[in-house]
Amino acid sequence: MTLDDRINTFSELGLYLQNYTDSKDLSSNFSQKLTNIIRQAEIQNAWFTQDQVHLSIAAWAKALTKKQLRNWLTPYKISAMPKKDVAVIMAGNIPLVGFHDFLCVLILGHKVIGKLSSNDNLLLPFMAEELIKIHPGFEDKIVFTNDRLPKFDSVIATGSNNTARYFEYYFKDKPHIIRKNRNSLAILNGTESKTELEALGEDVFRYFGLGCRNVSKLFIPEDYDVDDFFKAMFKFKDYIHHHKYANNYDYNKAVYLMSSVKLLDNGFLLLKEDKQFSSPIGTLFYEKYTSIKELEITLRERHEEIQCTVGNEDFTEVNFGQTQNPKLSDYADGVDTLEFLIQH
Known part of the structure; x- marks a missing residue:
């Protein structure tokens, strides 16, 4: 051929x-x-x-x-x-x-x-x-x-x-x-439109959050109003009716509450402040930042843990809602598969 x-x-x-x-x-x-x-x-x-x-x-x-x-x-x-x-x-x-x-x-x-x-x-x-x-x-x-x-x-x-x-x-x-x-991250600065935040819901919920390109961690400003994010997520509320998702959500919520962990909860998604990138199903980790420049440096240092980054900042490479629509040239872990196969 x-x-x-x-x-x-x-x-x-x-x-x-x-x-x-x-x-x-x-x-x-x-x-x-x-x-x-x-x-x-x-x-x-x-x-x-x-x-x-x-x-x-x-x-x-x-x-x-x-x-x-x-x-x-x-x-x-x-x-x-x-x-x-x-x-x-x-x-x-x-x-x-x-x-x-x-x-x-x-x-x-x-x-x-x-x-x-x-x-x-x-x-x-x-x-x-x-x-x-x-x-x-x-x-x-x-x-x-x-x-x-x-x-x-x-x-x-x-x-x-x-x-x-x-x-x-x-x-x-x-x-x-x-x-x-690897995990994917989203950076919010508080200027995002409702449309952009709803698109972010696709990055969080599509495939129940099981993919490495699913957003598992949010970075938000110190004074960010989480209600704006939760309101935009409302269109994905029916995910809680899937039995495996609901079981994971309920289990993680129970574990966190028994450990007296502070949570933000809208009934189908838990927000937990955590420095880790990889969050369990039904949970989204978040972390507050004070300087976008310092955050950029931190993420650059941890690039081997990151699949892709969503947001409107100069250093974010994926638009809201597009993590699960990669181009053919978007290679997993940033390793060019075609070039590897040509060279080896």
């Missing part, structure tokens, strides 16, 4: 996903099968509600166009290169979280050996099956395994800080990208 073949195949898959998202052709075989897979995914993993999976599919439908793919690939030197077998150990915290690595490997013509999380092992194999239907040349380029990884040339592994230590030891003799825990 040529690069054009691969771009055309992924863009055709994107068109199928767009038609599904737009409800243009729900009677097609593709749509019926995808609907069934989405239902199975929710049964297997209650965090993967149909609404949340649809959000992920809509994001990929928007990204997988010929124009977007070509613009993404243009800066790279993708001439003839040795084809490699690339192992990809995927997380399962949000729907299709491993698709970007899957795309990166295949768009360069390499073979992907995917080790799926048990939390998300239905959606990506479906996408792979459809790619092969569009272009059979992908058939010998895609392998999924639940067992020990077969022979491979390089590896991309995503996990926690604990599993990263294991990965770094186990894969020390192979070219690798090892991803650890």
Whole structure:
């Protein structure tokens, strides 16, 4: 397959996903099968509600166009290169979280050996099956395994800080990208509009806050009126009706109250003052700042803990409401996956 073949195949898959998202052709075989897979995914993993999976599919439908793919690939030197077998150990915290690595490997013509999380092992194999239907040349380029990884040339592994230590030891003799825990932050200065704050709610609540690009920590001025934030969050109040979210919210609230921790609570989201970045489900940490310049320096020093930063400051890179709509060139942990695969 040529690069054009691969771009055309992924863009055709994107068109199928767009038609599904737009409800243009729900009677097609593709749509019926995808609907069934989405239902199975929710049964297997209650965090993967149909609404949340649809959000992920809509994001990929928007990204997988010929124009977007070509613009993404243009800066790279993708001439003839040795084809490699690339192992990809995927997380399962949000729907299709491993698709970007899957795309990166295949768009360069390499073979992907995917080790799926048990939390998300239905959606990506479906996408792979459809790619092969569009272009059979992908058939010998895609392998999924639940067992020990077969022979491979390089590896991309995503996990926690604990599993990263294991990965770094186990894969020390192979070219690798090892991803650890990261969190996303939002910086408020009190001038945000209601629209911007409501958009921030998307960054906090989408995928129930389980993604590394979900905002888990707020930085606010000393005199910030939290009521403005809570009012903007009201449109997300129905999240409390999801049983797993509600259980986490109730549990964390009980633990904090038994420990006499001061909380701000609107009935479906807890705000806790805390210097840590990683907050539990149903909770958002916050920290007050007195100097935006000092805050910028602090965050720069802790950049390895941060996935992305939301806000209107000069040093924030993501607009409100956009953390879960990354561009193809927004690489996890800031490591250029395509460049790694080209060089290694």
